[in-house]
Amino acid sequence: MTEKALRLGTRRSKLAMAQSGQVAEAVRQVTGRPVELVPITTYGDTSREHLAQIGGTGVFVAALREALARGEVDFAVHSLKDIPTTQPDELVVAAIPVREDPRDVMVGRDVPKFTDLPRGARIGTGSPRRMAQLNAYARAHGMEIETVPIRGNVDTRIGYVRSGELDAVVLAAAGMNRVGRSEEVTDFLSVDTVLPAPGQGALAVECTADNAPLIAALAELDDPLTRAAVTAERSLLAALEAGCSAPVGALADLLGDGQTVKEMRLRGVVGTTDGTKLVQLSTTGPVPETHEAAMALGSELATEMLAQGAAGLMGERAH
Known part of the structure; x- marks a missing residue:
C-alpha cells in the first residue's frame, strides 16, 4: 500500500508553484x-492595491497558515521575506533550505545596465526599499531617474518594459532563476548599490508545531548557515519595528578564506523612498551558532541604526 501523499500548501502564482515544486521534490x-x-489564493494575490497600502507583511501568508491550522494541508512553502517577523506558537518553520541568489536584478529595454540609464529613465518596482536605494544611488552619481510603483507577477512586470511603458524593472534574482527566466536579466545589481529585503532569496517550510515526525523529516532540508543569516536579517527588521513594506534592506553574508567560514557581516539600510535620506550601517562578528546569537546580531545593529535616525525614515511603523 502506498503511503498517503503529503499536502503542500502554496500560493497559485507561477513563481510560488515553481519554488513549491522544488521543495516538494x-x-x-x-x-x-x-x-x-x-x-491557495491569498489576499495579496487578489488585491490590486500596492503592498504598502494593504499592509505588506503577511498578506501572502495568512491564507496558507489558516489552511495549516484547519488541517487542509500538512505543510506550506513561503518566500521568507513575506513572513511577519513574529512567529505564531502553533506553527514552526521546520526548514530554511539553501538560499538562492539574494540580489536584485534589472530587466532593461534599450540600456541593459542600471548605471547607463538615460536621464529621466522610468524604472518600475513594487518595493519602497528598492525605490529608496535606487534613488539614493542616482542622486549620489548625478543620474536622473523616476521610480514607478508597479504590482503583478514576473510576466506583468517585464511586460511593462517590452511594451515601452517603462525603461526597466527591478525584480529579485531568485524569482527570475526559479521561473527559468534568468536569461532575460540585463543587470545584476550589486548589494553595494541595493541591499536586498531581509530574507530575500530564502524559502520557509512551515508546519504545525505538534507534528513531530514531519518536523523531523523537513529538518533534513534545513541549511544552518542560511538560517543564521536570515535570522539576523529578520531580527534587524523586527527591532526596527518595520513591516515588509517598509524601505528596509538587510543582508548577512559569510566571510571566510574559501575553505572555512569565519565571520558573518550584517549590513542594514533604511531610507526615504525619494532617496534623500539613508541610514546604512554594518557590523561583523563570529558566525552565530545559536538562534539567540543571530537575533542579537540583528537587534544590536538595529539599535545603532535607530540611534542614527532610522526611525524617522520609515513612514508608517508596524505594530
Missing part, C-alpha cells in the same frame, strides 16, 4: 512519500 526524496501541491 526534495521532501519526496527525504521522506519517500508522494507530495501533492495544494494551490
